[in-house]
Amino acid sequence: MSVWITGAGTSSFGKQPTLSPAELAWxxxxxxxxxxxxxxxxxxxxxVFVGSVFxxxxxxxxxxxxxxxxxxxxxxxxxxxxxxxxxxxxxAVALASGRYERVLVLGVEQMTPLFKGPIIPQQTDxxxxxGLAMPSMYAMEASxxxxxxxxxxxxxxxxxxxxxxxxxxxSRAQYRGDYTIAQxxxxxxxxxxxxxxxxxxxxxGAAAVVLSRTSRSPxxxxxxxxxxxxxxxxxHRSADxxxxxxxxxxxxxxxxxxxxxxxDVDLAEVHDAFTIGELTTTEALGLAGEGEAGPRAAxxxxxxxxxxxxxxxxxxxxxxxxxxxxxxxxxxxIVWQLRGDAGGxxxxxxRVGLVETMGGGVSGVDGNACVVALLRAQDxxxx
Amino acid sequence: MSVWITGAGTSSFGKQPTLSPAELAWxxxxxxxxxxxxxxxxxxxxxVFVGSVFxxxxxxxxxxxxxxxxxxxxxxxxxxxxxxxxxxxxxAVALASGRYERVLVLGVEQMTPLFKGPIIPQQTDxxxxxGLAMPSMYAMEASxxxxxxxxxxxxxxxxxxxxxxxxxxxSRAQYRGDYTIAQxxxxxxxxxxxxxxxxxxxxxGAAAVVLSRTSRSPxxxxxxxxxxxxxxxxxHRSADxxxxxxxxxxxxxxxxxxxxxxxDVDLAEVHDAFTIGELTTTEALGLAGEGEAGPRAAxxxxxxxxxxxxxxxxxxxxxxxxxxxxxxxxxxxIVWQLRGDAGGxxxxxxRVGLVETMGGGVSGVDGNACVVALLRAQDxxxx
Numbered sequence: 010m011s012v013w014i015t016g017a018g019t020s021s022f023g024k025q026p027t028l029s030p031a032e033l034a035w036x037x038x039x040x041x042x043x044x045x046x047x048x049x050x051x052x053x054x055x056x057v058f059v060g061s062v063f064x065x066x067x068x069x070x071x072x073x074x075x076x077x078x079x080x081x082x083x084x085x086x087x088x089x090x091x092x093x094x095x096x097x098x099x100x101a102v103a104l105a106s107g108r109y110e111r112v113l114v115l116g117v118e119q120m121t122p123l124f125k126g127p128i129i130p131q132q133t134d135x136x137x138x139x140g141l142a143m144p145s146m147y148a149m150e151a152s153x154x155x156x157x158x159x160x161x162x163x164x165x166x167x168x169x170x171x172x173x174x175x176x177x178x179x180s181r182a183q184y185r186g187d188y189t190i191a192q193x194x195x196x197x198x199x200x201x202x203x204x205x206x207x208x209x210x211x212x213x214g215a216a217a218v219v220l221s222r223t224s225r226s227p228x229x230x231x232x233x234x235x236x237x238x239x240x241x242x243x244x245h246r247s248a249d250x251x252x253x254x255x256x257x258x259x260x261x262x263x264x265x266x267x268x269x270x271x272x273d274v275d276l277a278e279v280h281d282a283f284t285i286g287e288l289t290t291t292e293a294l295g296l297a298g299e300g301e302a303g304p305r306a307a308x309x310x311x312x313x314x315x316x317x318x319x320x321x322x323x324x325x326x327x328x329x330x331x332x333x334x335x336x337x338x339x340x341x342x343i344v345w346q347l348r349g350d351a352g353g354x355x356x357x358x359x360r361v362g363l364v365e366t367m368g369g370g371v372s373g374v375d376g377n378a379c380v381v382a383l384l385r386a387q388d389x390x391x392x
Numbered sequence: 393m394s395v396w397i398t399g400a401g402t403s404s405f406g407k408q409p410t411l412s413p414a415e416l417a418w419x420x421x422x423x424x425x426x427x428x429x430x431x432x433x434x435x436x437x438x439x440v441f442v443g444s445v446f447x448x449x450x451x452x453x454x455x456x457x458x459x460x461x462x463x464x465x466x467x468x469x470x471x472x473x474x475x476x477x478x479x480x481x482x483x484a485v486a487l488a489s490g491r492y493e494r495v496l497v498l499g500v501e502q503m504t505p506l507f508k509g510p511i512i513p514q515q516t517d518x519x520x521x522x523g524l525a526m527p528s529m530y531a532m533e534a535s536x537x538x539x540x541x542x543x544x545x546x547x548x549x550x551x552x553x554x555x556x557x558x559x560x561x562x563s564r565a566q567y568r569g570d571y572t573i574a575q576x577x578x579x580x581x582x583x584x585x586x587x588x589x590x591x592x593x594x595x596x597g598a599a600a601v602v603l604s605r606t607s608r609s610p611x612x613x614x615x616x617x618x619x620x621x622x623x624x625x626x627x628h629r630s631a632d633x634x635x636x637x638x639x640x641x642x643x644x645x646x647x648x649x650x651x652x653x654x655x656d657v658d659l660a661e662v663h664d665a666f667t668i669g670e671l672t673t674t675e676a677l678g679l680a681g682e683g684e685a686g687p688r689a690a691x692x693x694x695x696x697x698x699x700x701x702x703x704x705x706x707x708x709x710x711x712x713x714x715x716x717x718x719x720x721x722x723x724x725x726i727v728w729q730l731r732g733d734a735g736g737x738x739x740x741x742x743r744v745g746l747v748e749t750m751g752g753g754v755s756g757v758d759g760n761a762c763v764v765a766l767l768r769a770q771d772x773x774x775x
Contacts, residue, residue, distance in 0.1 A: 061470070062449045064470070070472075070623075070760040070761070073622075077625075079623060079624045079625055080624030082620045082622060082761075083471065083622045083761060084471070084478060084482060085470040085471060086467055086468060086469060086470075087447070087449060087469075087470055099467060102486075103485075106489040106490075107489075108485060108489065237465045238463070238464075239462065239464060240462060240463065242457075242460075242462055368449075369449060369453060377453040377466075378466060
């Protein structure tokens with residue numbers, strides 16, 4: 010669809026309560042525009058698409074005003090954890106349809122001032138009254154797969170070990186470390202069987218990418234396709250765990266639109282809000298066969314150096330999970346990887362990368378929103 | 393651009409703390425689908441665009457799940473007070489570009505549980521530290537126009553008198569009443585010169601419209617054009633008050649796209665968050681000459697029965713102002729008016745209606761977001 014990612018940037022991710030959302034966003038925007046090498050053409054942005062969940066009303070305007078990006082349409086999208094990639098999707102569609110030529114996509118979220126402890130569901134809705142906080146939703150997925158023998162406790166923990174090790178090479182990650190399987194399993198229990206090191210943290214951060222209909226540099230990365238869906242009713246009696254079908258169907262739509270398939274994908278950033286999420290997602294995306302995602306995490310096949318690295322950035326588990334920023338940060342990571350700019354966490358020879366984010370979800374529905382994007386490096390040096 | 397509004401519905405507006413946002417939204421969605429007469433084709437909706445400012449993350453999914461509208465893309469747009477019309481604009485563009493055939497636009501906001509008193513600006517930003525709450529922003533507009541002799545205190549109050557009287561004919565309005573100018577001016581001072589009856593209330597409510605690329609009924613209303621803009625830097629030395637230029641420019645874009653002008657407009661629903669807002673907006677839209685909006689409010693020219701009624705629904709001042717719902721409710725009002733279904737508040741012979749919403753704004757910027765939409769009745773009975 011002839012959409013190019015011409016610049017990418019992020020802030021550091023972590024607990025940064027003394028920074029304002031605007032200050033976080035400025036880091037990301039500044040880097041994305043510098044990266045594009047067209048900073049002087051800032052007024053040439055036709056629109057701004059923003060992903061933010063907990064931002065104050067008008068947070069986007071405040072952020073953009075400070076960067077002197079004014080006078081163009083701003084659309085702030087809230088789609089729970091998929092807010093950033095939903096903003097990306099809307100931006101990509103707007104470019105592909107010819108509506109705009111060049112737009113900024115920003116994800117920004119400051120969570121630490123809002124959540125001093127765990128995010129407790131409201132007592133005014135079904136989920137709150139029944140304790141269906143996000144860790145519980147994912148814990149039920151894990152329990153089902155454990156019961157079915159589709160994953161083991163050690164394989165779940167291996168996802169955490171892997172992603173924390175990946176983050177050793179990511180100076181902007183919130184957490185990093187060289188943990189053992191035992192350390193992960195022995196960390197405090199959050200929602201059985203998910204322990205603390207298997208849960209993504211509360212984070213502050215921002216990420217930005219510039220999309221354009223035209224490419225001026227071989228460094229630009231092609232956004233080959235994006236797809237977005239919301240869940241249909243979830244049949245609790247289904248063998249598919251919550252969200253699985255939504256991710257599967259969204260991925261199929263993205264693959265079809267891109268003319269690509271799972272075999273073309275060299276690396277992926279997926280929604281590992283909890284360890285089990287990476288495994289169910291990897292299989293739903295077709296990046297591992299049924300029952301293979303866990304063993305692949307344990308064997309190193311999905312680690313840096315493996316045949317299909319998943320979450321080289323450290324993922325949500327280690328880089329952090331500032332909701333609205335997450336999806337855009339995933340995209341930035343793939344951009345850097347496809348350019349060969351990822352430093353110590355570079356996936357050698359990466360040509361095609363996949364981004365997947367799933368947001369929210371309420372009981373009875375198969376996920377709130379899912380976005381899958383496929384990115385491709387340009388041919389360079391005759392390759 | 394061949395976009396039709398094929399159904400419209402709202403909840404009641406008011407303080408409804410015992411209802412959930414979903415319950416408010418269901419009233420609006422149900423009425424819109426019934427109105428369309430295609431309720432059985434609910435699965436045929438291709439996407440849902442939602443305007444909500446203070447909704448919990450995933451509020452849209454929760455609402456739509458309860459109405460069994462699942463499995464389609466949901467985009468929740470936050471653009472402060474212009475969230476609802478921003479959602480409308482995105483939906484209209486999506487239809488016009490051929491992306492979708494039939495979509496739901498929903499605005500929903502439940503504010504009373506969140507705001508027990510006035511909305512106090514955060515102390516962490518410039519506006520909060522300087523006391524630039526929304527009443528103050530509008531009060532400065534009023535002060536400037538009073539100083540310039542462009543409006544009088546009595547004319548400001550006349551807007552409140554007019555809109556509360558309009559709402560006498562709107563059973564869903566939050567407030568209504570037959571006030572005198574003196575009563576309005578004698579109500580408690582909120583931000584000099586704006587008194588309580590000149591300020592829109594905190595409200596709960598929802599509104600929905602169905603947009604389609606095809607019309608099957610002469611009752612369908614054409615959405616001739618929408619335009620959306622965000623403000624550029626505001627020159628404080630300008631003779632234009634805050635927001636004026638943004639509204640003016642957005643309106644021009646909408647008029648140009650529609651091939652219509654102010655002289656074609658038979659009635660309008662505009663953003664009277666405060667009385668002065670209706671007057672500045674009416675002039676910025678070209679629906680009154682410079683310095684004429686105030687006298688027109690006082691003379692009844694902008695009242696029901698006048699030559700160009702403004703806010704026949706009662707406006708934000710009287711119908712209420714549940715932020716995300718407001719813009720969609722404005723659209724619903726115009727739909728009913730253009731069909732001749734507006735009952736006691738019907739504007740006789742209305743053929744073209746205008747909707748304007750302006751959202752947010754921070755110091756130094758000329759408004760956060762403005763949307764202007766132009767709606768037209770179909771030719772009927774050879775007219």
